[in-house]
Amino acid sequence: MGERLVEIDWESARASNRDNWDDRVPLHEEAYGVDAFDDPSYLSRVVRRDLAALSPFVPDGSVSGLDVCHLQCHIGTDTLSLARAGARVTGVDFSSAALASAARLAERLGLCATWVESDVLDARAAVTGDFDLVYTSIGTIVWLPDLDRWARQIVQLLRPGGTFLIRDGHPALYALSPRMVETEGGFAWPGEDSERIPCTYTIVARLG
Numbered sequence: 001m002g003e004r005l006v007e008i009d010w011e012s013a014r015a016s017n018r019d020n021w022d023d024r025v026p027l028h029e030e031a032y033g034v035d036a037f038d039d040p041s042y043l044s045r046v047v048r049r050d051l052a053a054l055s056p057f058v059p060d061g062s063v064s065g066l067d068v069c070h071l072q073c074h075i076g077t078d079t080l081s082l083a084r085a086g087a088r089v090t091g092v093d094f095s096s097a098a099l100a101s102a103a104r105l106a107e108r109l110g111l112c113a114t115w116v117e118s119d120v121l122d123a124r125a126a127v128t129g130d131f132d133l134v135y136t137s138i139g140t141i142v143w144l145p146d147l148d149r150w151a152r153q154i155v156q157l158l159r160p161g162g163t164f165l166i167r168d169g170h171p172a173l174y175a176l177s178p179r180m181v182e183t184e185g186g187f188a189w190p191g192e193d194s195e196r197i198p199c200t201y202t203i204v205a206r207l208g
């Protein structure tokens, strides 16, 4: 079988992807159940799980008082959960519609956050300040064309000794099964919680 090279026009792929995220905002405001945040003690399920993973890597096991940069923050439900856990938060995303939704939610809940519209591959130049924690979780690097450049942004955003957390599913999973939903401990077909596929990974690393 001969080799066949496929050329990707990254600029147009990026623009289509961003349009897609802009379009998803109203759907996700429903699907993510943002009304649950009206309870001031409510944290997103994603963050509840990630706080447990972070605990051994942050002072006193808590993000309270830390400067946190959340890459690909989408409509801010996880960013604002981190704010509720006591962090000073900056959310970065390239979807202006997602950030507008995040800002509306923050205002409604009376929570403080900084929102930065930028490609995460340019995050260091776009964001002011340095961070104790750079955080990105679920549905992230599968969208990015250059992971070396992405990793450089993270290193440059972190203070010495800072912590980075990523939790995500394998890109092949998303490619093969777009209908799958995340459940506690893995992924499953909607309504079939028992058929869980434990293919989520979590990496927490501390900068030397």
Ligand SMILES: C[S@@+](CC[C@H](N)C(=O)[O-])C[C@H]1O[C@@H](n2cnc3c(N)ncnc32)[C@H](O)[C@@H]1O
Pocket: 017, 018, 021, 022, 046, 072, 073, 074, 075, 076, 077, 078, 092, 093, 094, 095, 098, 118, 119, 120, 121, 137, 138, 139, 140, 143, 144
């Ligand atoms: C699945 S969501 C983020 C996951 C988050 N856990 C959530 O569901 O709220 C993916 C986000 O990545 C953003 N995104 C995709 N590619 C990006 C890029 N190159 N730079 C910045 N944001 C990007 C999209 O706009 C979208 O908000």
